[in-house]
Amino acid sequence: MVMDMGRDAEQAAVELEFQPVVKDFSGLLKERRRITKAGRRSLWVAPLVMLIGVAEIAGSLAGQDTSVPVACGLLAGSVAMWFMPHLQGRAFQRLAARNGVMRTVVTDDGVTVSNANTTTTVRWPAQPRYRETADLFVMFSDDKNASCFTVLPKRGLADPADADRLRAIFDRHLARI
Numbered sequence: 001m002v003m004d005m006g007r008d009a010e011q012a013a014v015e016l017e018f019q020p021v022v023k024d025f026s027g028l029l030k031e032r033r034r035i036t037k038a039g040r041r042s043l044w045v046a047p048l049v050m051l052i053g054v055a056e057i058a059g060s061l062a063g064q065d066t067s068v069p070v071a072c073g074l075l076a077g078s079v080a081m082w083f084m085p086h087l088q089g090r091a092f093q094r095l096a097a098r099n100g101v102m103r104t105v106v107t108d109d110g111v112t113v114s115n116a117n118t119t120t121t122v123r124w125p126a127q128p129r130y131r132e133t134a135d136l137f138v139m140f141s142d143d144k145n146a147s148c149f150t151v152l153p154k155r156g157l158a159d160p161a162d163a164d165r166l167r168a169i170f171d172r173h174l175a176r177i
Contacts, residue, residue, distance in 0.1 A: 014166045016104040018156030020096040026089030028138050028151040031131045033085060035177055036146050042081055050078035104152060106169055111139065111150055122150055124173040131177055137166060139174065 033039030053074030
């Protein structure tokens with residue numbers, strides 16, 4: 001049996017092409033918040049701070065000696081913490097929009113991301129973990145803050161069956177978290 005390695009290598013590659021949108025980055029940041037210790041802490045701190053703020057305002061309305069400006073600050077801070085992934089996602093998207101369409105090729109060697117201005121190759125050890133959502137595949141570095149990441153929106157796949165191929169490549173090289 002003769003194998004054409006070039007052809008087989010081509011079949012193993014999964015390509016994505018997409019224009020980054022805010023939803024990609026906010027989804028990425030929500031997932032990052034779920035996998036980091038600080039992020040998980042913010043999931044319960046924001047509601048707790050909001051509850052304290054509401055209790056302060058309720059106490060003030062009931063005639064107790066409380067600080068309304070502090071209570072309002074607590075409420076505003078907790079709301080800002082809750083919406084932070086969306087706000088940061090907008091900032092990331094504005095930066096990415098300058099570079100135009102993203103083209104990504106995933107092979108057994110790693111992930112190559114290119115746009116109008118740059119080309120970057122990420123080898124598997126650099127971002128050894130991934131998560132999958134309904135709309136995204138997200139790769140993360142293994143440091144405690146997951147400071148490096150790559151977002152791959154499923155809408156960038158040419159064929160829905162490519163999601164299964166991409167998942168198979170990730171499962172061979174990365175840990176699913």
